[in-house]
Amino acid sequence: MKVAAPLCVFAALICLAVSLDAAEAADHPTLPNLDRVDCSVCHDDLTEGMATVHEPVADDCTMCHEFSKDESGSTVELADSEPALCLMCQDDLEAAVNLELEVPHMPVEDSCLNCHEAHAAKAEHLLLSTIREVCAGCHDIDELNGAHGGQLTAATDCASCHQPHGSEHDRMLVAAEQHVPFADGSCSGCHREPFGERIRLRARGERLCAGCHGDLTKDAGETGTVHSPLRGERGRAGCLSCHNPHMSANRSLLIKRDVALCAECHGEIVEAAEAETGHAAAADDCLTCHQPHTAALAKLLVEPKRDLCSMCHDTEDEDLIASHLGANLASLDCTSCHSPHGAGNKKLLAKTLHPVVLDGCDICHEGAFDKLMEDGEAPLCLMCHDDIGETADAATVPHDAMAMGTCTICHNPHASPQRKLVKHPGGGACGECHDQVAGPDEVAHGIIDLVGCEACHEPHGSENERLLRQTGSQLCLGCHCP
Helix, strand or coil, X not given: CEEECXXXXXXXXXXXXXXXXXHHHHCECCCCCHHHCCCHHXXXXXXXXXXXXXXXXXXXXXXXXXXXEECCEEEEEECCCCCHHHHCCCHHHHHHHCCCCCEXXXXXXXXXXXXXXXXXXXXXXXXXXXXXXXXXXXXXXXXHHXXXXXXXXXXXXXHXXXXXXXXXXXXXXXXCEECHHHHCCCXXXXXXXXXXXXXXXXXXXXXXXXHHHHHHHHHHCCXXXXXXXXXXXXXXXXXHHCECCCEECCHHHECCCHHHHHCCCCHHXXXXXXXXXXXXXXXXXXXXXXXXXXXXXXXXXXXXXXHHHHCCCCCCCHHHHHHCCCCCHHHCCHHHCECCCCCCCHHHEXXXXXXXXXXXXXXXXXXXXXXXHHHCHHHXXXXXXXXXXXXXXXXXXXXXXHXXXXXXXXXXXXXXXXHHHECCCCCCCHHHCXXXXXXXXXXXXXXXXXXXXXXXXXXXXXXXXXXXXXXXHHHHHCCCCC
C-alpha cells in the first residue's frame, strides 16, 4: 500500500467519505480520551484494498479533523473548509485554487473532491479513477480524440501534456517550449495517417528528426565524432534519449536540465565535476567544452584541447607560468597532468600522481621547467626506479624504448588518468610506435582495452621473444583456463 503525500484533496469526516453537518457529527460514539483516539479501529474500511492512502490517514487524522467532547457527546469536524483545508499542506497550489494562473482549471476552485478521494484511492494521486476517466467526467473524449489525431487510448495520461490544476501556458500545457509541429497541431509532420491507437511514425528514430534537423550531423565530417545516442547505438533511443518530441520546460526540448541530463549516461564524470575537487566549469555546463550532437574533434570537443583550456585560463599569466616553472603553457597539453572534469585531487591533478609532484618540483627540476637534474630522462628516473633499470639491463630481449633513454615516450612524468603514469589507456601508448595495435575498424583482444599491452608483454625487458611474459600456450592459459 502506497501512502500519498497530502494533495489538494481532503474534505471529509473520519467517520464517512462525505461531509457531515454538526447534528450528524454529534451522533459520533463517545470518545473517552481524545488524546488517545485510534480512528482506524472503526474506519479501517476507508483504506482496505486501496493502493494509495492520504498521508494524514496513515499518520494523524487530526491534521484534517478536530475532535471535541461535551455533555451531548463527541464531535468530529473538519479543521477548515475545503479547498482551504487542502492548502494547509499544498500551499504551492494556492494560485491554482484562486484561479490566478494564466489558464486556470475551474474545477480546482470548486472542490478538490471533483477529482480526488479524501482518504484513499485505488488510483495514484488519490484520483477517483484513472486520469483519462477523471478528465472524461467533464470533457467529451470523442471530441478530444479528434483534436488529438485519434491517438487517445485508455492508457493515455492527460497530465503528461496538461497541468491538471491550471497552467501559465496555452491549453494548460505543462511547458511553454513546444516542438513546432506540435505547437501547430500538425501531427502528420511526424506521424503517419490514419491516426489511431497505434502510434506510427514516418521514419525510425533519429532518421525522422534528420528530415528537419539534418544539419546537426554536418560538423562531424568523415573523421569527426557523432554522439552515440544520435546514432541510436547501444540501446539508446536516438534523439529521444535527450529530447522530448512534443514539449519541455527546458531549452531545446531537453528532457532534463543541462548537466543533469548528461549525468544519465555520464554519472561518474558529473559526480567528479561536482565534487569539492571538481572542475567548476564542467559542473556548470558540459556544453562549455563539448558539442551535444557532432564535432570535428574527438570527444565532441568544441576546440582543440590546448585552445579549449586557454578560453578560460590565460596561458601568459605570470603567476600561472611561474607555478609551472616557466614552461611555455601554450605548447603543452594540460590534460596530460590535469583532469578536465576532476579526479579527487587538488588543482584537478589526474588520478595517478607521481609521488614527488606533491613534495616539490625541485626534486627533479633545477629551478626551471626545461632544466632537469641528472641530465634528465632515464638517469633521473633511475635514481628512484633502479629496479627497472636492472631489469632492462639483464633482459635477453630489451625494450628498444629503454635504449633511447627516454621514459616519457610511454609515461607522463607528473600525472596521468592511467595507472603507472602511462600516457594513454589500453594499447594507446604502445600504438605510438607499434602499428599492431587495432585500428578503428578492427577488433582488439579484450584484455588490451581492459589492462593494456602489458597484460601479455613486459614493458621494459623480457627473457622471451617479443617481450612476452610467458611462452607458447602458457601465456594464453593464464586467462583462458582449459
